[in-house]
Amino acid sequence: MSDAPDRTEGEGPYERLIIRSATMIDGTGSPAVGPVDIVISGNRITDIQTVGYPGVPIDEENRPDADENTRELDASGMYILPGFFDMHAHTGGLAQGTVPEYVYKLWLAHGITSIREPGSFNGLDWTLRHKERSSDNEITAPRIFAYAGFGMGSEEPITTPEQARNWVRMIDEQGADGIKFFGARPEIWEAALDEANQRGLGSMTHHAQTRVVYANVLDTSEMGLKGMTHWYGLPEALFTDRIIQDYPLDYNYSNEQHRFEEAGKLWKQATEPGSEHWNEVMNTLLARDFEINPTFTIYEASRDLMRARRAEWHEKYTVPSLWEFYKPNRKAHGSYWFDWGTEQEVAWKENYQLWMDFINEYKNRGGTVTLGSDAGYIYKLYGFAYIREMELMREAGFHPLEIFQSASLKAAEVLEVDNQLGTIEIGKLADLVIVEENPQENLKVLYGTGAIRVNEQNEAVRTGGVKYTVKDGIIYDAQQLLDDVERMVNESKQKLDYQITQPGLDY
Numbered sequence: 001m002s003d004a005p006d007r008t009e010g011e012g013p014y015e016r017l018i019i020r021s022a023t024m025i026d027g028t029g030s031p032a033v034g035p036v037d038i039v040i041s042g043n044r045i046t047d048i049q050t051v052g053y054p055g056v057p058i059d060e061e062n063r064p065d066a067d068e069n070t071r072e073l074d075a076s077g078m079y080i081l082p083g084f085f086d087m088h089a090h091t092g093g094l095a096q097g098t099v100p101e102y103v104y105k106l107w108l109a110h111g112i113t114s115i116r117e118p119g120s121f122n123g124l125d126w127t128l129r130h131k132e133r134s135s136d137n138e139i140t141a142p143r144i145f146a147y148a149g150f151g152m153g154s155e156e157p158i159t160t161p162e163q164a165r166n167w168v169r170m171i172d173e174q175g176a177d178g179i180k181f182f183g184a185r186p187e188i189w190e191a192a193l194d195e196a197n198q199r200g201l202g203s204m205t206h207h208a209q210t211r212v213v214y215a216n217v218l219d220t221s222e223m224g225l226k227g228m229t230h231w232y233g234l235p236e237a238l239f240t241d242r243i244i245q246d247y248p249l250d251y252n253y254s255n256e257q258h259r260f261e262e263a264g265k266l267w268k269q270a271t272e273p274g275s276e277h278w279n280e281v282m283n284t285l286l287a288r289d290f291e292i293n294p295t296f297t298i299y300e301a302s303r304d305l306m307r308a309r310r311a312e313w314h315e316k317y318t319v320p321s322l323w324e325f326y327k328p329n330r331k332a333h334g335s336y337w338f339d340w341g342t343e344q345e346v347a348w349k350e351n352y353q354l355w356m357d358f359i360n361e362y363k364n365r366g367g368t369v370t371l372g373s374d375a376g377y378i379y380k381l382y383g384f385a386y387i388r389e390m391e392l393m394r395e396a397g398f399h400p401l402e403i404f405q406s407a408s409l410k411a412a413e414v415l416e417v418d419n420q421l422g423t424i425e426i427g428k429l430a431d432l433v434i435v436e437e438n439p440q441e442n443l444k445v446l447y448g449t450g451a452i453r454v455n456e457q458n459e460a461v462r463t464g465g466v467k468y469t470v471k472d473g474i475i476y477d478a479q480q481l482l483d484d485v486e487r488m489v490n491e492s493k494q495k496l497d498y499q500i501t502q503p504g505l506d507y
Helices: 100-109 124-135 161-174 186-198 217-223 256-263 276-287 296-303 305-309 320-326 342-364 384-396 400-414 478-496
Strands: 014-024 033-042 044-050 070-074 079-082 084-086 112-119 143-149 178-181 202-205 227-229 291-293 432-435 451-454 460-463 466-471 474-477
Touching: 014 432, 079 400, 084 400, 100 112, 100 466, 100 478, 112 178, 112 202, 112 400, 112 466, 124 143, 124 161, 143 202, 161 186, 178 186, 186 202, 186 217, 217 276, 256 342, 276 342, 296 305, 296 342, 296 384, 320 478, 342 384, 384 400, 466 478, 474 478
Parallel strands: 014 070, 014 079, 084 112, 112 143, 143 178, 178 202, 202 227, 227 291
Antiparallel strands: 014 033, 033 044, 079 432, 432 466, 451 460, 466 474
């Protein structure tokens, strides 16, 4: 995997930057307020002043003063939010053929200023190097929180508790922020999690179906696991009339259609919503302050393949190698469209309803829910998939303010950086998202392709798209980042004489 090039984009940071006249959604869950002027010195927010009332001319005497060293950014009529966290964000790699510059710019263009990189599959050294370079703003990239895949870099398979502890010590000394697990024998889980928690490392898991019988979410959270991604391990904890998922007798986990088709039937095997066991599991996870990062978006093609495959941004922003990776392929993870039809999609739609019911109720009872996309697989493109996750959380029942809170403050709390990031407050780092439209009214205005509206001339026009992403006080023009991505895609298409076509068709 190549390294990201040196940064050439972005203005600042400035000795003094004033963002003028924005309507602020601060990420705490509080309603919007504005107009406000936000003062940034270097990379810190140093003042936030309410400067008037909606529809009333601003009284200039009440505004922060600007001097010759001040950069002023007019955000009149715009909305400003804290930078977003993608809590399940892979940088891509050789299989997808995506270079880091491509992925990073798509993330930043959608307001994502921080990512949790679970697994660090390009190598922990690579991820930590990019984490440091991003922290120093040497590259155009979000902040990176590196979670090493359990066992990565070990000279031999980890088969004893002491080996597990030694591995955790090793990645801690290297600078990892946490661990992503897929599963292990219970004694290995316990040793690794105990060592990680003693050292203040984060932890999350994808309860892989090949190991979930060893430990579901009730077991791992009791051992000290801090959070989970996706939903594997949760329905299994909700079983009352079985121990093992009802696998067909010809099931093979290495067959991707088997894996994903049967996963779409899993929630219906769990206990009924609202039942005694349902509440018991939920209350246990709440008491353990357990994070759930659902990543609704990454499975959406399972319930509507044509929608995901035909998403309007693919032609312009999906690089050829990634499109090839998405196509039906028995050797590629998540490319499981061997014989996918109506019955599979209906099962997944029912699966989603039960899944969403649990997640929304978990949030309503005070549980920690964060946003993640797991993009780069299953027709999900970096950045765009994150905004789609917001829409799916809205479908699940989240108010837009709850979505933005999960996207910022809740994520910062999980990563234990909420004293620095996650909300727009004096003293915090200047990671911000500025959009020309009200994202509460229509989340689609956060997509790089914007939302469709008919103007007074009865013409369909595009509106929205993130205007600016501010990271560490550096102002990035989101549209320019997208233009750079489009250029990369076009260069690849020209080099390969390539056009995006649909599977089995030449158009």
